[in-house]
Amino acid sequence: MAVDCLTDKKVLIKGNYAIANAAVLAGCQCYFGYPITPQSEIGEFMSGKMQELGRAYVSAESELAAINMTIGACATGVKAMSSSSSCAVSLMQEALSYATSDQLPVVLVSVMRGGPGLGNIYPSQGDYFQATKGGGNGDYKLIVLAPSTVQECVDLTYKAFYLAQKYRNPTVLLADGLLGQMMEPVTFKPYPYPEIDNSDWALDGAKERDGRIIRSYAPLADNQCVFLERLYNKYKLIEENETEWEEKDTQGADIVLVSFGSTSRNVKTAAKILRLKGIKAGILRPVTLFPFPSKRLQELSNTVKKFVVVEVNMGQMVYDVKLAVNGKVPVELVHKPVGAPPSPEEIAKRIEELL
Amino acid sequence: MEKDFIIAGFGGQGVLLAGEVLANGFMLDDKNVTWYPSYGAEMRGGTVNCSIAMADEEVSAVQKSDADFIIVLNQASFDKFTSMVKKGGTIIVNTSLAIEKRIRNDINYIFYPITKMAEEKLQNIKMANILSLGILSKVSGLISLETLEKALNNVIPPHRRNLIPKNLEALKLGYEYDLLKV
Numbered sequence A: 001m002a003v004d005c006l007t008d009k010k011v012l013i014k015g016n017y018a019i020a021n022a023a024v025l026a027g028c029q030c031y032f033g034y035p036i037t038p039q040s041e042i043g044e045f046m047s048g049k050m051q052e053l054g055r056a057y058v059s060a061e062s063e064l065a066a067i068n069m070t071i072g073a074c075a076t077g078v079k080a081m082s083s084s085s086s087c088a089v090s091l092m093q094e095a096l097s098y099a100t101s102d103q104l105p106v107v108l109v110s111v112m113r114g115g116p117g118l119g120n121i122y123p124s125q126g127d128y129f130q131a132t133k134g135g136g137n138g139d140y141k142l143i144v145l146a147p148s149t150v151q152e153c154v155d156l157t158y159k160a161f162y163l164a165q166k167y168r169n170p171t172v173l174l175a176d177g178l179l180g181q182m183m184e185p186v187t188f189k190p191y192p193y194p195e196i197d198n199s200d201w202a203l204d205g206a207k208e209r210d211g212r213i214i215r216s217y218a219p220l221a222d223n224q225c226v227f228l229e230r231l232y233n234k235y236k237l238i239e240e241n242e243t244e245w246e247e248k249d250t251q252g253a254d255i256v257l258v259s260f261g262s263t264s265r266n267v268k269t270a271a272k273i274l275r276l277k278g279i280k281a282g283i284l285r286p287v288t289l290f291p292f293p294s295k296r297l298q299e300l301s302n303t304v305k306k307f308v309v310v311e312v313n314m315g316q317m318v319y320d321v322k323l324a325v326n327g328k329v330p331v332e333l334v335h336k337p338v339g340a341p342p343s344p345e346e347i348a349k350r351i352e353e354l355l
Numbered sequence B: 001m002e003k004d005f006i007i008a009g010f011g012g013q014g015v016l017l018a019g020e021v022l023a024n025g026f027m028l029d030d031k032n033v034t035w036y037p038s039y040g041a042e043m044r045g046g047t048v049n050c051s052i053a054m055a056d057e058e059v060s061a062v063q064k065s066d067a068d069f070i071i072v073l074n075q076a077s078f079d080k081f082t083s084m085v086k087k088g089g090t091i092i093v094n095t096s097l098a099i100e101k102r103i104r105n106d107i108n109y110i111f112y113p114i115t116k117m118a119e120e121k122l123q124n125i126k127m128a129n130i131l132s133l134g135i136l137s138k139v140s141g142l143i144s145l146e147t148l149e150k151a152l153n154n155v156i157p158p159h160r161r162n163l164i165p166k167n168l169e170a171l172k173l174g175y176e177y178d179l180l181k182v
Helices: A015-025 A040-052 A063-075 A086-090 A093-102 A128-132 A150-167 A177-181 A221-242 A263-276 A294-300 A317-325 A344-354 B015-028 B075-084 B114-122 B125-140 B145-155 B158-175
Strands: A007-014 A030-033 A056-059 A080-084 A107-114 A120-123 A143-145 A171-176 A183-188 A245-248 A255-258 A281-286 A288-290 A306-311 A331-335 B002-010 B032-037 B047-055 B067-072 B085-094 B108-112
Touching: A007 A015, A007 B015, A015 A040, A015 A080, A015 A107, A015 A150, A015 A171, A015 A177, A015 A183, A030 A040, A030 A063, A040 A056, A056 A063, A063 A080, A063 A093, A063 A107, A086 A107, A086 A128, A093 A221, A107 A150, A107 A177, A120 A177, A128 A171, A128 A288, A143 A150, A150 A171, A150 A183, A150 A221, A171 A177, A177 B032, A183 B015, A245 A263, A255 A263, A255 A344, A263 A281, A263 A306, A263 A344, A281 A294, A294 A317, A306 A317, A306 A344, A317 A331, A331 A344, B002 B015, B002 B075, B002 B125, B015 B032, B015 B047, B015 B125, B015 B145, B047 B075, B067 B075, B067 B125, B075 B085, B085 B125, B108 B125, B114 B125, B114 B158, B125 B145, B125 B158, B145 B158
Parallel strands: A030 A056, A030 A080, A080 A107, A107 A171, A143 A171, A255 A281, A255 A306, A306 A331, B002 B067, B067 B085, B085 B108
Antiparallel strands: A007 A183, A107 A120, A143 A288, A183 B032, A245 A281, B002 B047, B032 B047
């Protein structure tokens, strides 16, 4: 069931509706999208709500059109977003690369399903690489936020809009079919972040000022070098300021289980099971996938004997954990190719086998 | 405490809605709760189910392989879900659309002609889903009729308010299932 925007009452709501409702509350003025399971409820909600509020909703002719419309809207300085899933997010990669070089605060909600190719519509975490490493050309990063509960779908949608504006960088909310389709009680507090002044760059009509151009083109080699240095200084700043993770029972832990998104729910329970058996297991859950909590993992590698990465794909985030740990202690993978996450009991059992 | 529920039937019987009412009820009781639908390449008339997990602490996993209470509104669901009832758990079977048969002796069976009763007593077979929640309330003792009534008000949209009295009747009828001769 969809709810009517702001309410301080607890409501039971689907992840997709929660995301859409939060986007509206975050002040999203334009939504552009093309339906695809398992995120179609986002567009469905927007199609009614945006019109009701006098904001823009466009059911685009394709995902390419939707993301490029989002770029156009963002260039005018308004908050704008698109949402899609896996194989259709693939179609948006070129535009995301452009949006990073145009430095536009595009917000994209990516609700992962099975891949590669058309794949299937079941939950998956197979687009970790797509979101964090990108399929577009050139050196760029997207800010990537990974909710693990429906409440976090709300909170991190707010944050996605804020960080996108603050750093003028495309930001992805990386959910999955399980989070999109499940219901859980949430509360919608008002958008908690300050509004960012964009009057120095937005294309809001050149009244009493010179015209501006936002472009992704530097014909002189040196200009591009300067631009990339500046872009990466920004990414450094994002890493310093915005890295977020959840950590539990890592002090004195022998093993730390690392997981993100919906899978981390089961991993938390698995850690409980292991601790009951006397195995000192802690958990670390990256909330931001870029910036990735590499520094913290590095610190932990001084005291921890082993890291186990649990994910629903063929092993993607495990590489970032390995990079962070840099060979200091073993990093193992427990995974399932696609579908709902493995049960806590199965995760615990497979981890015991690794010890 | 953590308890798991599955409600299953064929498309159109309102099993997702019944699950949503139940989950809303647990929310109103200040429990942690998750609701997850079966979804996939489903066909009209195919089987549908949803699982609800309720816990005092964090729900341990959204999707589980078994449940404490399972409501099955048709034969296909009865066949499929009997094996998923936890030992000592309960299955509520709609005998209007499934044959009464006990193949396990480590679980409790509640057989009741849910659709028939909805049709005869409420003149509406669509009430079978909510009627079954009344039975669940009585059998499980985990959620009160009053809470379910409040939950119904949360779930039924404003333009369907006229349906609430009939649904409340259905809940009550289900709750009193063991008092009625069928």
